[in-house]
Amino acid sequence: MDAGNFTDPTSYHEAINIDQSSKWNKSMIDELDSMKKNDVWDLVELPNGAKPVGCKWVFKTKLDPNGNIERYKARLVAKGFTQKEGIDYQETFSPVSRKHSLRIVMALVAHFDLDLHQMDIKTTFLNIDLNEDVFMRQPEGFKPEGQEQLVCKLKKSIYRLKQASRQWYLKFDEVMKKQGFIKNQVDQCTYLKISGSNFTILVLYVDDILLASNSLDMLYESKRLLSHNFDMKDLGEATYVIGIKIHRDRSKENFGIIAKGLH
Numbered sequence: 001m002d003a004g005n006f007t008d009p010t011s012y013h014e015a016i017n018i019d020q021s022s023k024w025n026k027s028m029i030d031e032l033d034s035m036k037k038n039d040v041w042d043l044v045e046l047p048n049g050a051k052p053v054g055c056k057w058v059f060k061t062k063l064d065p066n067g068n069i070e071r072y073k074a075r076l077v078a079k080g081f082t083q084k085e086g087i088d089y090q091e092t093f094s095p096v097s098r099k100h101s102l103r104i105v106m107a108l109v110a111h112f113d114l115d116l117h118q119m120d121i122k123t124t125f126l127n128i129d130l131n132e133d134v135f136m137r138q139p140e141g142f143k144p145e146g147q148e149q150l151v152c153k154l155k156k157s158i159y160r161l162k163q164a165s166r167q168w169y170l171k172f173d174e175v176m177k178k179q180g181f182i183k184n185q186v187d188q189c190t191y192l193k194i195s196g197s198n199f200t201i202l203v204l205y206v207d208d209i210l211l212a213s214n215s216l217d218m219l220y221e222s223k224r225l226l227s228h229n230f231d232m233k234d235l236g237e238a239t240y241v242i243g244i245k246i247h248r249d250r251s252k253e254n255f256g257i258i259a260k261g262l263h
Contacts, residue, residue: 012141039156044152046151101184109212115219119226135153173188
């Protein structure tokens with residue numbers, strides 16, 4: 001189906017009242033199933049004096065390199081702008097991979113004919129525990145009958161909480177170090193692991209991961225350890241990542257990228 005025929009819904013009400021409502025409803029159910037699997041919250045009475053954070057549904061059609069719809073993605077996000085510093089969050093800073101690093105990795109892949117694979121972290125922020133008490137209103141459209149007055153006491157982070165990105169990065173960094181990856185001191189979202197004459201480079205961009213290696217065995221081992229620690233989707237050889245289309249024909253030694261903003 002061509003994505004040009006419609007736009008993403010901007011609210012829950014809109015999502016359940018358009019032609020693709022069944023697909024959006026399934027994507028919302030899938031999102032809540034992931035949260036249940038990860039034990040993200042408990043339903044509780046709101047304590048006296050506590051103010052719950054709001055939440056909302058965000059909808060996005062995921063496209064393939066040809067611009068066709070690959071899947072429908074619904075994400076439940078917190079209205080983090082209502083949080084109060086010192087009460088329901090402390091620190092927020094989290095590093096983001098630099099575009100220059102991605103350029104360098106692409107150049108290395110082309111020059112040394114490295115294998116380049118991509119993985120996607122399905123539930124990025126659901127992998128991490130919260131250190132603060134955060135209460136959130138229940139998601140629109142999915143309040144259990146008879147429990148509508150309860151709120152969600154968050155046990156794990158979700159998207160758009162102010163501390164979510166920082167907590168996720170600290171968790172990811174801890175796992176990578178335990179697995180023998182060395183963090184780049186200039187770009188703290190780029191990691192390197194060396195074993196004899198073999199090496200693997202890992203670039204983290206929020207919930208997208210690029211893996212470049214001169215050893216398929218080492219690359220697959222890196223994938224296994226990532227899947228063991230996080231809920232991952234293996235996308236195989238990288239063809240399209242964070243807006244970058246990758247063209248490659250190794251038999252002809254051709255390698256090129258088309259990207260917006262990667263200068």
